[in-house]
Amino acid sequence: MKKILVTGGAGFLGSHLCERLLNEGNDVLCVDNFYTGSKANVAHLLPHPHFELMRHDVTFPLYVEVDEIYNLACPASPPHYQNDPVQTTKTSVHGAINMLGLAKRLGAKILQASTSEVYGDPEVHPQKEDYWGRVNPIGIRSCYDEGKRCAETLFFDYWRQHQVEIKVARIFNTYGPRMDPNDGRVVSNFIVQALNGNPITIYGEGSQTRSFCYVSDLIDGLIRLMASPKDFTGPVNIGNPGEFTMLALAEKVIKLTGSKSQLTFKTLPQDDPKQRQPDIELANRVLGWKPSVDLDDGLIKTIQYFKEINS
Numbered sequence: 001m002k003k004i005l006v007t008g009g010a011g012f013l014g015s016h017l018c019e020r021l022l023n024e025g026n027d028v029l030c031v032d033n034f035y036t037g038s039k040a041n042v043a044h045l046l047p048h049p050h051f052e053l054m055r056h057d058v059t060f061p062l063y064v065e066v067d068e069i070y071n072l073a074c075p076a077s078p079p080h081y082q083n084d085p086v087q088t089t090k091t092s093v094h095g096a097i098n099m100l101g102l103a104k105r106l107g108a109k110i111l112q113a114s115t116s117e118v119y120g121d122p123e124v125h126p127q128k129e130d131y132w133g134r135v136n137p138i139g140i141r142s143c144y145d146e147g148k149r150c151a152e153t154l155f156f157d158y159w160r161q162h163q164v165e166i167k168v169a170r171i172f173n174t175y176g177p178r179m180d181p182n183d184g185r186v187v188s189n190f191i192v193q194a195l196n197g198n199p200i201t202i203y204g205e206g207s208q209t210r211s212f213c214y215v216s217d218l219i220d221g222l223i224r225l226m227a228s229p230k231d232f233t234g235p236v237n238i239g240n241p242g243e244f245t246m247l248a249l250a251e252k253v254i255k256l257t258g259s260k261s262q263l264t265f266k267t268l269p270q271d272d273p274k275q276r277q278p279d280i281e282l283a284n285r286v287l288g289w290k291p292s293v294d295l296d297d298g299l300i301k302t303i304q305y306f307k308e309i310n311s
């Protein structure tokens, strides 16, 4: 039985990852400081004999014995990561140093949850892994974007300098049950607004595009990446290439919830990327991975979850 550490394990993605790893017969240590995650996300896992929950902040060193590390700890939504930007950079950078140090000491494999934000507001479309990105180093999103870029640098330096076995996933927008209803991500925002009959907020004209990956597909990609051959480090894009404008997403949500919500338009925030779409050829070729849940099916499951927590 493998012992697996998941940092940020009480968050949206982390809780699904812990669940899946337990179901596959592993021993899971979930570490979280509950900054954006919650015990409620993993409460159903607590009785499991192979699940352990530890409150810990990854900006401090951690001494545990494990075979694999999934490093997911980091607030992911703009309102949360901009709330304490210094802490966001510390979590990405000090967190990476601490977890890489742990992996080095243990000879453990380590996977980094990086992000499509490393591409910034991209000039090439769709984004391939060899694109270096276009990121503002001094803007309000930089604590997250540059923090994640520096974490990638650290991963590759530990690999070159210390031969730590690394895996870097560049995750694109992911949605599904257990998203925080108040954390300002577009899918949860639209669904909550539609279910409450409130106006749906569109930033700019709503013509900016995003692609949305359902959580089970994403978790499958991370697990395949961890199991990939030793010489495959990534970075590898994991996301759904289906591209939708914010207006099209809002219309879908209104239709699927049967809501009477109207649209309301607000100014586009600083550095908001206009287009985002992963090229997943590499993930498909090396990991045999591609997403299988289409947007309507994923939205229906997510809407059901928000209805349950609302009632």
Ligand SMILES: NC(=O)c1ccc[n+]([C@@H]2O[C@H](COP(=O)([O-])OP(=O)(O)OC[C@H]3O[C@@H](n4cnc5c(N)ncnc54)[C@H](O)[C@@H]3O)[C@@H](O)[C@H]2O)c1
Residues within 6 Å of the ligand: 007, 008, 009, 010, 011, 012, 013, 014, 031, 032, 033, 034, 035, 036, 037, 038, 056, 057, 058, 059, 071, 072, 073, 074, 075, 076, 077, 091, 095, 113, 114, 115, 116, 170, 171, 172, 173, 174, 175
């Ligand atoms: N969901 C997405 O669309 C998406 C896209 C790209 C990348 N990612 C990355 O995936 C990871 C998980 O994202 P998520 O959507 O589940 O976000 P989330 O905010 O739900 O989860 C992050 C978790 O990390 C914990 N955390 C934050 N700072 C910590 C610290 N210093 N020490 C210990 N724990 C800490 C939080 O409490 C939370 O449980 C993040 O690293 C994020 O950057 C997510």
